Amino acid sequence: MKNVLQKLVNKSLFVLLFAFSYSCSNDITERNENFTKLNPSNTDEAAGKWKTYLLTTPDEFSLDVPIATNTAAYTREINEIKSFQANITSEQKRIINYWAAGGVLRWNEIMRTLVARHNRPPYQNEDGTYPAPSSANPFDNPQFPFSNPPYAARAYAYVSAAQYDALVAAWHYKKLYNRAAPFTVDNNLQVLVPKSSLPSYPSEDAVLAGVTIELLKLLFPTEIAYIDGKAEEQKLYRIISGANVRSDVDAGIILGRKIAGKFINRAAGDGAGAAIGTPEYWSQLQTQTAATGEIPWKSQESPIRPPMLPLFGKVKSFLMSANDVIANRPVPPPSTKSEQFAKELAEIKRYSQNNSKKNMQIVTFWADGVGTYTPPGHWNAIAAESFAEQNYSEVRWARNMALLNIAMMDAAISCWDAKYTYFNPRPSQIDPSIKTTTGLPNFPSYVSGHSTFSGAACTVLSHIIPAKAKDYQAMATEASNSRMLGAIHYRSDCEKGLELGKAVGAFAVARAITDGAE
Amino acid sequence: MKKLYLSCILLIPLFMSSQTDIDGIMMSKNNFCVGTVYQYSSWDKYWEGTFKRENLNLGTVSTKSIGLMGNYGLSDKLNILFSLPYVETNASAGTMKGQKGIQDLTLTVKYVPFEKKIGHTTYSLYALGSFSVPVTDYAADYLPLSLGLKSKTASLRLMGDVQSGNFFSTLSAAYIKRANITIDRNSYYTNNEVHYTNEVAMPDAISVNFRFGYRSNRLIAEAIIDSWTTQAGGFDITKNNMPFPSNTMNALKLGLNTKYTLKRIPELAVVGGYNFVTEGRNIGKSTAIYGGLFYVINFKKTEHDEKCTTKTCK
Numbered sequence: 001m002k003n004v005l006q007k008l009v010n011k012s013l014f015v016l017l018f019a020f021s022y023s024c025s026n027d028i029t030e031r032n033e034n035f036t037k038l039n040p041s042n043t044d045e046a047a048g049k050w051k052t053y054l055l056t057t058p059d060e061f062s063l064d065v066p067i068a069t070n071t072a073a074y075t076r077e078i079n080e081i082k083s084f085q086a087n088i089t090s091e092q093k094r095i096i097n098y099w100a101a102g103g104v105l106r107w108n109e110i111m112r113t114l115v116a117r118h119n120r121p122p123y124q125n126e127d128g129t130y131p132a133p134s135s136a137n138p139f140d141n142p143q144f145p146f147s148n149p150p151y152a153a154r155a156y157a158y159v160s161a162a163q164y165d166a167l168v169a170a171w172h173y174k175k176l177y178n179r180a181a182p183f184t185v186d187n188n189l190q191v192l193v194p195k196s197s198l199p200s201y202p203s204e205d206a207v208l209a210g211v212t213i214e215l216l217k218l219l220f221p222t223e224i225a226y227i228d229g230k231a232e233e234q235k236l237y238r239i240i241s242g243a244n245v246r247s248d249v250d251a252g253i254i255l256g257r258k259i260a261g262k263f264i265n266r267a268a269g270d271g272a273g274a275a276i277g278t279p280e281y282w283s284q285l286q287t288q289t290a291a292t293g294e295i296p297w298k299s300q301e302s303p304i305r306p307p308m309l310p311l312f313g314k315v316k317s318f319l320m321s322a323n324d325v326i327a328n329r330p331v332p333p334p335s336t337k338s339e340q341f342a343k344e345l346a347e348i349k350r351y352s353q354n355n356s357k358k359n360m361q362i363v364t365f366w367a368d369g370v371g372t373y374t375p376p377g378h379w380n381a382i383a384a385e386s387f388a389e390q391n392y393s394e395v396r397w398a399r400n401m402a403l404l405n406i407a408m409m410d411a412a413i414s415c416w417d418a419k420y421t422y423f424n425p426r427p428s429q430i431d432p433s434i435k436t437t438t439g440l441p442n443f444p445s446y447v448s449g450h451s452t453f454s455g456a457a458c459t460v461l462s463h464i465i466p467a468k469a470k471d472y473q474a475m476a477t478e479a480s481n482s483r484m485l486g487a488i489h490y491r492s493d494c495e496k497g498l499e500l501g502k503a504v505g506a507f508a509v510a511r512a513i514t515d516g517a518e
Numbered sequence: 519m520k521k522l523y524l525s526c527i528l529l530i531p532l533f534m535s536s537q538t539d540i541d542g543i544m545m546s547k548n549n550f551c552v553g554t555v556y557q558y559s560s561w562d563k564y565w566e567g568t569f570k571r572e573n574l575n576l577g578t579v580s581t582k583s584i585g586l587m588g589n590y591g592l593s594d595k596l597n598i599l600f601s602l603p604y605v606e607t608n609a610s611a612g613t614m615k616g617q618k619g620i621q622d623l624t625l626t627v628k629y630v631p632f633e634k635k636i637g638h639t640t641y642s643l644y645a646l647g648s649f650s651v652p653v654t655d656y657a658a659d660y661l662p663l664s665l666g667l668k669s670k671t672a673s674l675r676l677m678g679d680v681q682s683g684n685f686f687s688t689l690s691a692a693y694i695k696r697a698n699i700t701i702d703r704n705s706y707y708t709n710n711e712v713h714y715t716n717e718v719a720m721p722d723a724i725s726v727n728f729r730f731g732y733r734s735n736r737l738i739a740e741a742i743i744d745s746w747t748t749q750a751g752g753f754d755i756t757k758n759n760m761p762f763p764s765n766t767m768n769a770l771k772l773g774l775n776t777k778y779t780l781k782r783i784p785e786l787a788v789v790g791g792y793n794f795v796t797e798g799r800n801i802g803k804s805t806a807i808y809g810g811l812f813y814v815i816n817f818k819k820t821e822h823d824e825k826c827t828t829k830t831c832k
């Protein structure tokens with residue numbers, strides 16, 4: 001009897017262990033592993049004529065005439081492809097599968113990773129002050145940059161706009177030189193990706209790699225080795241897959257790099273470097289708001305942290321003039337002494353006390369706080385997943401991403417302009433019993449950044465994919481509401497923020513209508 | 519008869535407020551021990567990776583929990599145990615709201631395959647299999663104020679116990695397998711990459727526990743050393759970042775436990791203890807204090823006086 005019991009127990013322990021190993025061996029498939037290889041239904045052959053952001057003409061930067069496809073030198077380039085293919089490794093196959101989903105898409109993902117990696121506020125000094133990241137000494141503590149939402153919005157915009165201009169130039173030269181793709185020249189050549197009917201010189205992927213690495217070196221200087229590694233992969237992918245020969249790729253890198261220079265020059269003078277302000281300016285913001293009889297914003301962090309990028313509202317936009325920013329500035333928030341304000345504060349207190357599971361989920365889903373790719377990154381992820389279904393050409397991918405990201409950079413500019421014009425306190429500052437279910441951002445309340453970004457993004461995306469307009473609208477409203485549910489914003493912040501975002505997004509839509517792509 | 523009551527479970531407040539019983543004591547057949555334990559643990563310093571720091575925006579983070587526990591003797595060699603805690607978290611500074619709710623149900627099967635007495639010394643071997651499962655839909659992705667990590671876990675512990683007279687020592691080691699969890703975001707950043715999924719792979723862990731002290735029918739007093747080591751797949755909190763459920767979380771804990779069985783009411787026992795983290799990684803340097811009451815119900819009184827086979831019934 002005893003033995004039977006013993007055996008039974010031994011067996012059940014064994015079964016138990018086996019059961020866990022089985023139940024826990026679930027591998028995770030991530031959404032970005034499921035993108036199919038880019039195979040555009042429309043190659044946008046005429047994109048060389050689309051309107052650029054900074055290039056005066058698509059051939060502002062020259063590109064050498066390619067060697068002819070009937071030369072021995074060209075044949076050697078074909079042989080290079082064949083020799084790679086003869087000894088292809090599983091790692092090379094992985095690289096091909098990864099990049100074949102699209103260069104704009106993958107660089108956009110890489111950017112989101114870089115933003116998330118650097119989106120961490122500096123840790124305080126011993127004396128309770130905070131060190132500031134320095135682009136001159138990027139490896140110092142804290143590393144440069146702190147890719148907070150405005151920094152990220154601007155970074156996404158520069159890279160996207162530069163990629164777009166570079167691809168317009170690439171399309172121009174493709175048409176001009178009309179050099180056939182290697183698989184057209186040599187019928188025996190294997191092609192490991194969908195064949196494009198476009199001329200292959202210069203390689204669009206190499207143009208993308210060239211322009212992007214130069215901009216990312218500026219924006220994320222501690223990441224150059226990582227960025228170079230990705231660019232090398234992308235170049236290799238084009239050659240091993242048989243989509244381009246080496247000279248297509250080399251030419252693309254050169255062209256991309258030249259075009260990047262124009263954007264780098266613009267970035268140096270757009271005012272973002274000075275957006276952090278000075279201690280004098282920080283205290284001036286306080287006194288000038290107090291002078292109006294309103295309660296000025298105060299950092300709720302300990303030690304007191306300086307406000308985030310108070311002069312970001314002065315950064316030079318791609319599509320809006322300084323006067324446009326002022327003209328679109330929201331009306332002042334309800335006075336902290338008004339009945340309206342008391343009513344809105346009470347509403348937020350209620351959310352703080354009663355946060356249902358559903359509300360918590362909404363707050364968390366849209367939080368996009370420290371250590372994430374920020375709200376603009378979230379909208380990039382949403383856009384990328386939508387665009388991947390649309391079978392766009394690389395140049396249309398770039399154009400749409402540029403419209404989205406320029407609109408969100410303008411949202412950052414306009415929102416920060418409002419925040420530091422009104423310097424309005426957060427709910428928890430006025431009533432410390434208001435506890436939040438997401439991190440309290442260290443900048444003034446009015447208007448909500450999430451709402452402004454989301455209003456702008458949903459306006460642009462709805463124009464690009466009208467069939468999904470309702471979905472984007474619903475997402476924007478939920479993202480905006482999440483800030484009230486998390487008890488960090490008043491209703492006015494969210495509603496006026498959404499309105500502002502939509503107004504800002506309209507500038508990008510106006511451009512979309514006239515850029516030659518529609 | 520009173521010799522039996524001692525075998526009521528002695529609780530070891532384990533890592534992340536999950537509690538299980540890993541002592542060298544068994545309930546006798548048909549005895550059911552039920553009790554409740556209140557624990558208060560708090561920290562004001564934590565390890566961000568290996569960097570020990572404070573966070574003035576959290577102040578002191580405290581966790582109060584009250585657990586319901588039970589242990590039933592299916593036989594003298596086979597016990598079934600459960601525990602179910604209600605947890606409340608709070609940060610004394612900053613704006614973040616604490617959480618409260620019922621956490622995870624743990625079920626454990628405890629079995630003694632081997633026991634031998636040589637002279638005055640009893641040697642015994644135990645095997646413990648445990649499952650834990652969250653019973654409410656709390657948010658794991660709300661560290662350091664979440665109620666728990668929300669991962670379903672399964673663990674197997676092997677334990678050896680030596681008792682000589684009233685002195686004993688127990689050494690045990692367990693492997694804890696953790697299932698993936700889902701969080702309320704559809705992407706997250708960890709291990710240098712953004713992951714586009716709401717599923718998070720949770721690293722497994724190994725727990726090693728050593729305890730020694732005095733054990734008699736009336737009183738148990740013991741010191742414990744407990745180590746919890748996250749296995750591959752966990753990552754450090756990066757500089758000034760928020761913690762994440764799949765972080766590596768290691769802890770070395772020291773503690774004292776006592777249990778006293780009342781003379782007048784031998785069914786009733788009082789437990790209490792104190793423990794603190796001395797070394798850690800990506801966790802709070804917490805100090806915990808607990809106290810509780812246990813009561814033994816004997817469902818078949820007649821069988822018992824003879825049928826006491828474990829070493830506690832000397």
